Amino acid sequence: MKYRTQMEAAKKGIATKEMKIVAEKENMDVEILRERVARGTVAIPANIHHTSLDPEGIGEGMRTKINVNLGVSGDCADYKEEMEKVRMSIGFGAESIMDLSNYGKTNTFRRQLIDFSPAMIGTVPMYDAIGYLEKELVDIKAEDFLEVVEAHAREGVDFMTIHAGINRRAVDSFKKSKRMTNIVSRGGSLLFAWMEMTGNENPFYEHYDKVLDILCRYDVTISLGDALRPGSIHDSTDAGQIAELVELGALTKRAWERNVQVLVEGPGHMALNEIAANMTLQKRLCHGAPFYVLGPLVTDIAPGYDHITSAIGGAIAAASGADFLCYVTPAEHLRLPDLEDVREGIVSCKIAAHAGDIAKGIPGARDLDNRMSDARRRIDWEEMFSLAIDGEKARKYFESKPPAEKDSCSMCGKMCAMRTTNRILNKETVELYGGV
Template structure:
């Protein structure tokens, strides 16, 4: 399918959030990318509505049937994620991504090294390229790859931090490097071959972050800053090789440090997907709330174009339940919409419909909204305010 045909069929263009010409120019200069799904492609980047990515996957403590149930439910929602990623680490179910491609109509992403790493052999370059090729041939649209799991940054991080590495994928690459005694991580060693495969399938690389801060006080420390600058270099190298690129980053960071971080990361001039950011380390059990706060702050400042939905289990352990995955998705959706409604007239119209409905019903309790919520008793006032309802006591006059 030609790029113009994809652009003209994108939801953002059809809804009038952006013109086809503006999007085409953004894609050409790398500030936006098109990520292709089985039936629905997604555009991410500057001047576009903020999008949502949701991660699921099978671990050795997961029930595969429950993960399939999560996938089917998430795929059925009118407010379904824009993108989804497979975070499966259980080698017995290493092809869960195929199920995701079959059931989810939008772009599906993976981390190919999750299911090829072994304690005995680490990550073999040939196996990595084969796995990437297999996934792209099978319909995967984008992948997180850890090109910056470099030994010099690891040396800094382990000497200066309580927790040197917080990235699971990046940690595997570091472990492989230490086990093999190589001074170059496997992704960096294979970058030319990787770029060639992604170019062939017109897929997108998300440049991952290995040394993102494990706590709010480590943000913008030496390791974090060094890696972020190196990510920017990798983005430029991949783009020069003709590859579509986005960038991941940050993790834990205080609200006041977000502008400083954006100033460094934005030099990549590509779409950005924060992993959080988590703005306090103390909200254990409420990470989905903290994630929404950090996501709004970063997106409103122009530094985030895809928000990840996370669950309350992020720092409590255990496999997220179906209910908490949906809860996390809703929190991220509210965050993204809160930013989008400030920028796009077609999205403002959605909120205006809710306001008009409240006026017509003479009640602040109305059905619909982002999640098509139902209301048990759609009448004047509500049970909470009863006869003291200010809307009933002072109804609006018709506006002429």
Template sequence: MNAQLSALQQQAQQLSESVTRPIPGSHKIHVQGSRPDLQVPMREITLTRTPTLFGGEENAPVTVYDTSGPYTDPAVAIDLSAGLPALRAAWVAERRDTEVLEGLSSAFGRSRETDARLDAVRFPARLQPRRARAGANVTQMHYARRGIITPEMEFVAIRENQRLDAIGDAALLKQHPGESFGASIPRIITPEFVRDEIARGRAVLPNNINHPESEPMIIGRNFLTKINANIGNSAVSSGIAEEVEKLVWAIRWGGDTVMDLSTGKHIHETREWIVRNSPVAIGTVPIYQALEKVDGRAEELNWAIFRDTLIEQAEQGVDYFTIHAGVLLRYVPLTAKRVTGIVSRGGSIMAKWCLAHHKENFLYTHFEDICEIMKAYDVSFSLGDGLR
């Protein structure tokens, strides 16, 4: 068992060496916010000198958004077996509206934790999960609507600006006229603007309190476009080391969020390795893992299994869940004459359950319960388009 554990950690160490090379022609910089522990990462690209033929002048470096985390910073020693530094741990703790749990709340999580057969694949470092105190709301939207600007909001404001205020050449700030489609984006993004957009429900800041390693990022119509990358193992391919490698390559080339869509072996353990080593928001489709727990038989799914899966993943640090709550029983017959049926995997799972039981989708009937669970950990919603 120890030999197997050492083999996995050795794989992780080899991976650490292969994906931590700096990106050529640029280097990592950090812009400090209003407090010393608010260091916003960016990438400064070095430009060559304009040739003499065209005027011959030096060109200032260009600062751009960077999603690669510490992996491209030569000053940081990466150890995938230890995970990334808990960047946001102090921010979460100082709000005093969460509590550290003595153990895992989900039955499945506890069973995995005590299964000695999993020692070889279990993430070595254990993070004590947090949850909102009784009656507390720990979401960024809740803070925003109370007029509170959190460190996470300030972080994304600085990040979105990409140091535009440092550009001295007016020509570089020129923007061609275009169609705004109703968007109202100020030239400089302020923390107050971020707070207001979140409070209005026009933006989301996916940051689970159990994912303190994450570098805050915002999604909304009045902010920069964000890109998601999907990874995940299957029953026939890939292991933990490969999935972590996919994560690191995805963020190196610009992934703002990563979804773990694993359906193979060791889903729980694979996700733990991914979350602990991810500087970007991690999303999942919880119904996928719930289906694996009933050996792929959709009709055997139920609210209790799904609820336990939500809590399990929330306490690991998953930042957003795709929930197919809109697949209602009365809509399923509308897809009967389609050539390809329902191509959404989550949607087809829930449609099969609805038809098997001739009952309404339990994700819909328990939607308020789902909200309460997600509110306790600050997990964001991604409502799945389940009838596509």
């Protein structure tokens, strides 16, 4: 029986090889997974041309996945450094990499990335349109945008952010809301500018069926971009954000009808007390589609530390139902991140995702924590380093100020609580002055 996409196969009762791999990774019955892919509550982004892919599932009952953004800009066009970021991301176990390059002819780097990466690859074709087409924004036609979408799909991109929800109705709501930070989505702002300068409807909304036809041909998952996501906690959950979310819910169903898998993107910046409600609202309005969130960043006053503001929000979002977290680095709002920024962003995002999985009760989520706790009880440093998210950093800290006694650290020394309790339970004496 033939099929074009993972969703079409699932609807026909076929468990693809990608579904079988994901089911094994998630310790899930493959029939349960297949049914969720058929309903759209799980997506397995897997372009037919991405042959190096190690597939992952995103959505209901899955571990929370993380995405790493990278790519060159006009001010920083070092593809060698970007590939180093790719290697680091894969080494830390990131499930997804988005190439957000927006300068020059980006397809050479993107093809190298797709050939190399076992992680799923995402792009935002809108970013690439100016350089790819070599036209000013106002001169780009609707069919030109579709040409870029097809080029990315043909190269092997697994999912694409398409800002199809910022149509005329959503723009009207945005204008009436009088935001403090207006539109902070790069792709969304470019589409808004194009719509205002040309007087036309959003081409991705107007020609949505043609977009879906392209994506279906290559089995590309559509990630419905949140062009009107809040860029400050002041603007969160306003009329513009919700108006677009309503549009995304309708677009989700249209994609599923054509057997195209869907992710829905979400905020952004948001106060702690609004996060859980927003996760529930998205799941309701978008029919349980997997939710992909940037952060949310829970305060606006921490430039240089936004990997922390994002991790706080991301943990709450994941615990409340978000399925996919986009990392944020310390360089957010300030500059293109370097390798160390990327490392900090990945680790903080993995912490948030894992904390969310524990809260959601994902099977096996606590296993590593229990093993770490047991290693701490036994004061087995090598095992602790092997279990840590960033074992290299943990070892570096420990060895920078080594303890006099191997069964302690330099903070507590002989007064280590684990050491003391272990010795007493082993019927040994505890001597703090001069003893061992």
